[in-house]
Amino acid sequence: MSVYLFAKELIRDSGAFIRGRMEESFQVERKSNPNDLVTTVDLENEQYIRTKIKEAYPNHNIIGEEYEADMEDSKVGYLWVIDPIDGTLNFVHQRENFAISIGIYKDGEPYAGLILDVMKDKLIHAEAGNGAFVNDEKLSKVKTSHLSNSIVGISHKWLVREDIKGPLIEIVKKCRSPRSLGSAALEYVQLIEGRIEASMFFRLSPWDFSAGKIIGKEVGIITTDFLGRENEWLERTSVLATNSVLQKELLEIMKNDEGFILAHDKFHNIHSSDH
Ligand code: 2AM
Ligand code: CA
Ligand code: CA
Ligand code: CA
Numbered sequence: 001m002s003v004y005l006f007a008k009e010l011i012r013d014s015g016a017f018i019r020g021r022m023e024e025s026f027q028v029e030r031k032s033n034p035n036d037l038v039t040t041v042d043l044e045n046e047q048y049i050r051t052k053i054k055e056a057y058p059n060h061n062i063i064g065e066e067y068e069a070d071m072e073d074s075k076v077g078y079l080w081v082i083d084p085i086d087g088t089l090n091f092v093h094q095r096e097n098f099a100i101s102i103g104i105y106k107d108g109e110p111y112a113g114l115i116l117d118v119m120k121d122k123l124i125h126a127e128a129g130n131g132a133f134v135n136d137e138k139l140s141k142v143k144t145s146h147l148s149n150s151i152v153g154i155s156h157k158w159l160v161r162e163d164i165k166g167p168l169i170e171i172v173k174k175c176r177s178p179r180s181l182g183s184a185a186l187e188y189v190q191l192i193e194g195r196i197e198a199s200m201f202f203r204l205s206p207w208d209f210s211a212g213k214i215i216g217k218e219v220g221i222i223t224t225d226f227l228g229r230e231n232e233w234l235e236r237t238s239v240l241a242t243n244s245v246l247q248k249e250l251l252e253i254m255k256n257d258e259g260f261i262l263a264h265d266k267f268h269n270i271h272s273s274d275h
Helices: 003-021 040-056 088-093 165-174 184-192 206-218 244-255 258-269
Strands: 028-030 037-039 061-064 078-086 099-106 109-117 122-127 132-134 151-154 177-179 198-204 222-224 237-242
Touching (some): 003 109, 040 078, 040 099, 078 184, 078 206, 122 184, 165 244, 222 244, 237 258, 244 258
Parallel strands (some): 061 078
Antiparallel strands (some): 028 037, 078 099, 198 237
């Protein structure tokens, strides 16, 4: 069995694990701040995934949100980048609209991406270079769009930050309508299926967007940081994911605001222990 096929089975099993676990009680705890939550199900599911990978592939490297990673040699062999629950707040408050996200690299190059919408049991997946699928159905390339007729995913929390809100408010004003789903991985699913046209996050970790970036590329979604640069390997970064036409319009708005660029670089270089 290929690693890709193994990963497809694993993510479906992991979804079933979470759904079963939701029938019982679980604990909710705070992480970095009162709104940054983690549950026992996040922790248990990451352990579930790690154990299955290690049983099948003892030599593969794994990084995930909830446990320490051995980052050495991450560009040699297979590296799994996993988020056991993306959208923990939705998991706790809504009991839907959360995902499992798995990005896989081989020798530092994208190999496969998988995102499971857990409550819908809907799997978006791609093996790099072979197109993207929703369950067994192949997806078409996304259409290009302009800001004026685009739906843009953008978090309200970043819009109320004084130092960066300027260009973000301009984008909200000029787009057709903004959205905030509360799960970066599921926002990628919407992008990949052509239900929204752009997704913007001022700060994400590798497990939030690795899978989406790998799958999105198969349908023409380009992922960079807010200044148009390649996201740094396994670093926290801003994330702009969109089609090629809209990307130029959005980058133009952000790069023309010096205060925004300064705040962006300060946040990403100096305050890198936040979040
Ligand atoms: P998470 O649910 O796995 O933490 C919206 O909140 C999106 O941003 C989610 O994909 C969430 O992933 C991600 N995110 C990353 N860091 C976060 C933080 N410190 N607090 C809340 N959400 C965070
Ligand atoms: Ca989290
Ligand atoms: Ca996440
Ligand atoms: Ca998570």
